[in-house]
Amino acid sequence: MKVLMVCLGNICRSPLAEGILKKKIAERGLSWEIASAGTGNWHIGEPPDPRSQAVAARHGLDISRQRAMQIKPEHLKHYDLILAMDQSNYNNLVNMAQTEEDRAKIRLILDFCYPGENRSVPDPYWDDNGFEQVYTMLEQACEQIVEELVPR
C-alpha cells in the first residue's frame, strides 16, 4: 500500500499525518510506503513547522527528518491512496488528476472517521493553539485507516 498525505504547505498537517500513520504501520510490522506533499511550493525542502514537530514530540513521535515537497501529477499515478487534509487541497488534487483512475484515489482524510460529511482538518498555520486539535483529528483518522485497510 502506498499512501500520500497532502495539505497546502506540507509543513503543518500532512507531515503529522505521515508520521502518525508511519508509526501505526511500523507497529504492525508492515512496510507501506507513506509520504506527504503540499499543493504549494513555498516550503519545498524545509523541515516540518516547529509547532508540528513539538506536538508530535509530545506524543512520542519524531517528524524532524521529514522534508517538504510539492505534489506533482506523477505522484497521483504512483500512490494508491491520496489523502487531502481539506476541501481546497481535495479540489486542487482532483483538478490535477489526468485520468479517472487517478481521481478515484483521492479522498478527504476525515472521510475515514466521518464518511460523507466532507469534513476538513483546519489549517493551524495562523493559530498556535490549533496544533493539538489537529493532532487528535489525524490520530483518529489514521487509526480508522488502519482498522479499514490493514488485514486482520
Ligand code: 4NP
Ligand atoms: P499546512 O499549513 O498546509 O498544514 O502545511 C500551511 C503552511 C504554510 C502555509 C499555509 C498553510 N503558508 O501559507 O505558507
